[in-house]
Amino acid sequence: MASRETRRVCDLGTLKAFGHPLRMRLYRALFVSRKATASQLAEQVDEAVSLVSYHLRRLADHGLIEEAEQQSEDARERWWQPSSHGLSFHDEDFRDEPEKVATHAAVGRLSFDQHIELYRRHLDSHQSWSPSWRGASFAxxxxxxxxxxxxxxxxxxxxxxxxxxxxxxxxxxxxxxxxxxxxxxxxxxxxxxxxxx
Known part of the structure; x- marks a missing residue:
């Protein structure tokens, strides 16, 4: 069962595992949906199911996600969920070695790039939302x-x-x-x- 706590990522191996563009997108998609199969996530990120399955297993290898209870009658489907309520990354955990510093910075830049892309998509679709959602949105x-x-x-x-x-x-x-x-x-x-x- 997923922890209700935020997981503090403090080791280089887990940071590197998370710091892949597709894995970051998959983690975000899984966090939003809470539970999903590789095929459902593949649809969301527009990638092949086999590739998505591979990257989900890598995230699971580092305890970032875990298998969830079956949500359908199809026993062939493997369901996944985040293993915690979120992730946190702290500078003090990665400042003692050059490789840690560089990886932490690279993951931060990648995360920021994905935030920008998400906000750009919002700006592009802004007019498709209702007036109440347009009014509630802010920057x-x-x-x-x-x-x-x-x-x-x-x-x-x-x-x-x-x-x-x-x-x-x-x-x-x-x-x-x-x-x-x-x-x-x-x-x-x-x-x-x-x-x-």
């Missing part, structure tokens, strides 16, 4: 002056707030209240920068 930039401690506190508070909304949404969905619910992407970054002279 914001804030430029406060903070200390490292204040930024860390802000991150914790935002994380707790988003978790509350996510838990409430899941509870409604599990109770059968699915009317008007859609998948929502929230991409939040907080980082220091300096103006160039």
């Amino acid at each position: 914001s930039e804030y430029l406060p002056r903070l200390t490292a401690e204040e930024l860390a506190a802000l991150s914790r508070e935002m994380h707790e707030l988003i978790q509350r909304y996510e838990a409430a949404g899941r509870a409604h969905e599990e109770a059968g209240d699915t009317e008007g619910r859609e998948n929502v992407a929230l991409h939040v970054y907080g980082f220091p920068f300096r103006n160039r002279p």
Whole structure:
């Protein structure tokens, strides 16, 4: 059974296993659907079932996903689910060796590239959503002056707030209240920068 906790990825092998473009997309698709077969995921990512199955097994080898209970009568179908409520990656776990630093940075860039692609698709399809969804969608930039401690506190508070909304949404969905619910992407970054002279 999947853990309700977020898994902290802190070893290089698991980071490398996750840091593949298709595996990242598969993990995201599986996280959103909660349970799926390789053929269902292959349809979502537009790849061959055999390739998707291979990459799902690699994710499972590192404990990022796990087999789920059968959801259909077809015993040939193998169902998968995320093994935790999400993943987290922390700089302090990957700063002690050059290879770890480089891999952590590469995975971060890849993740960011996929976030950009997801947001571009939203912008391209923006007008196809209802006025209420168009009005609810947002993109914001804030430029406060903070200390490292204040930024860390802000991150914790935002994380707790988003978790509350996510838990409430899941509870409604599990109770059968699915009317008007859609998948929502929230991409939040907080980082220091300096103006160039």
